[in-house]
Amino acid sequence: MTHVVTLNSGSSSLKFGLFSMQGDEPEAICTGEVDRIGSPAAHIQATDLDGRDLIDETSETIVDHHSALDHVLDLVVRQFPGVTISAVGHRIVHGGPDNDGPVLLTRDSLKDLERFSPFAPLHQPFNIAGARAAMERFPDAVQIACFDTAFHRNHPWVNDTFALPTEYYDMGVRRYGFHGLSYDYISNHMAKTAPLLHSGRVIVAHLGNGASMCGMISGRSVGSSMGFSALDGLPMGTRCGQLDPGVVLYLMEQKGMSAAQITQLLYRESGLLGMSGLSNDMRTLEEADTPATRKAISYFNFRARRELGALAAVLGGLDAVVFTGGIGENSSLVRERICADMGWLGIELDPDANADSARVISTQLSRVQVMVVPTNEELVIARAAAQICRSPSNCSVSELEFSSHI
Numbered sequence: 318m319t320h321v322v323t324l325n326s327g328s329s330s331l332k333f334g335l336f337s338m339q340g341d342e343p344e345a346i347c348t349g350e351v352d353r354i355g356s357p358a359a360h361i362q363a364t365d366l367d368g369r370d371l372i373d374e375t376s377e378t379i380v381d382h383h384s385a386l387d388h389v390l391d392l393v394v395r396q397f398p399g400v401t402i403s404a405v406g407h408r409i410v411h412g413g414p415d416n417d418g419p420v421l422l423t424r425d426s427l428k429d430l431e432r433f434s435p436f437a438p439l440h441q442p443f444n445i446a447g448a449r450a451a452m453e454r455f456p457d458a459v460q461i462a463c464f465d466t467a468f469h470r471n472h473p474w475v476n477d478t479f480a481l482p483t484e485y486y487d488m489g490v491r492r493y494g495f496h497g498l499s500y501d502y503i504s505n506h507m508a509k510t511a512p513l514l515h516s517g518r519v520i521v522a523h524l525g526n527g528a529s530m531c532g533m534i535s536g537r538s539v540g541s542s543m544g545f546s547a548l549d550g551l552p553m554g555t556r557c558g559q560l561d562p563g564v565v566l567y568l569m570e571q572k573g574m575s576a577a578q579i580t581q582l583l584y585r586e587s588g589l590l591g592m593s594g595l596s597n598d599m600r601t602l603e604e605a606d607t608p609a610t611r612k613a614i615s616y617f618n619f620r621a622r623r624e625l626g627a628l629a630a631v632l633g634g635l636d637a638v639v640f641t642g643g644i645g646e647n648s649s650l651v652r653e654r655i656c657a658d659m660g661w662l663g664i665e666l667d668p669d670a671n672a673d674s675a676r677v678i679s680t681q682l683s684r685v686q687v688m689v690v691p692t693n694e695e696l697v698i699a700r701a702a703a704q705i706c707r708s709p710s711n712c713s714v715s716e717l718e719f720s721s722h723i
């Protein structure tokens with residue numbers, strides 16, 4: 318096996334990576350993104366291993382995920398002649414209640430994953446469309462699905478349920494949790510670089526455009542802030558985070574809003590964007606520094622602090638906090654505010670290390686170690702693809718069945 322392509326399809330975007338499988342660990346030789354798919358301003362951008370631009374152009378011909386993949390394929394063939402794509406790894410948001418690890422994809426198993434589209438209507442259909450397009454474009458490659466929900470699937474039952482009659486649990490109304498690929502990466506990274514902390518009680522704050530927190534013991538998910546959908550928990554770029562369900566009833570019954578209107582409000586018009594009235598982008602809000610942007614940032618930090626305390630209680634104490642995601646990795650202001658006055662929990666930040674976004678940003682005396690670790694979801698997908706492909710029994714797609722966990 319030589320190379321793996323990783324794909325992460327959003328509604329109008331396609332992130333991709335090309336990994337060499339020559340060594341023990343997959344090595345990224347190219348990463349990039351096609352965005353604004355379907356608009357005349359569709360754009361493709363990619364860089365190589367050294368961060369050099371391989372392409373950075375707009376194209377009117379990227380009308381859907383199929384044509385986006387064609388552009389990616391053209392790029393790979395042009396820039397890396399002679400590579401053989403043995404496997405394509407897909408990020409798929411929802412694996413349902415049973416998938417707790419990566420699975421091989423066939424046309425039938427992909428069809429089966431459509432069952433979970435109603436659970437994640439804004440993500441799953443696009444993930445599946447991306448995988449279908451890849452099957453057509455890379456017909457000889459093994460296709461692998463890595464689920465955002467899988468990392469949490471073995472969390473305790475109390476974190477899996479809502480207080481509804483049990484028939485709702487049985488029909489799939491459960492707390493699934495998301496951002497599993499990111500948590501998987503951090504857990505693996507800590508096992509290698511900080512094994513003692515990894516074996517203890519760790520809270521990972523994945524703070525990006527989407528944001529959630531996960532409490533882990535010995536690298537396994539014990540509880541997370543996201544639940545049934547990718548809406549719950551922390552406020553996000555455009556999503557509301559935790560919301561009293563009574564608000565939804567009020568909007569429907571008293572304000573006559575339709576499900577589609579409420580979906581638009583909660584997924585696309587809320588969070589940092591809705592509160593600031595300016596932008597979903599934390600950097601823009603920090604730079605603007607107006608009363609409205611300060612309020613939006615304060616709420617973001619307040620909810621993160623609340624979730625941190627709640628997860629520490631679930632874990633029965635705390636040994637480490639890890640910040641990751643675009644905001645977690647880069648915003649010293651947000652990290653400082655979230656960790657402020659947390660001495661009671663054993664957290665003491667080192668202001669200089671925090672300003673530098675150093676790997677460890679707590680003081681030497683801090684009982685809880687606070688770290689900044691850049692996440693790498695693509696590498697998690699590439700590793701899963703390599704692992705499946707290296708097992709000879711897994712290399713014939715036709716023999717495989719859906720849900721064959723590795």
Ligand code: ADP
Nearest residue numbers: 525526527597598599600601642643644647648
């Ligand atoms: P996604 O969930 O789309 O993968 P990212 O993890 O890339 O999102 O995070 C995007 C967020 O990170 C944006 O809100 C962006 O403003 C924020 N961000 C990136 N760099 C900085 C920075 N230097 N300071 C503050 N926020 C930042």
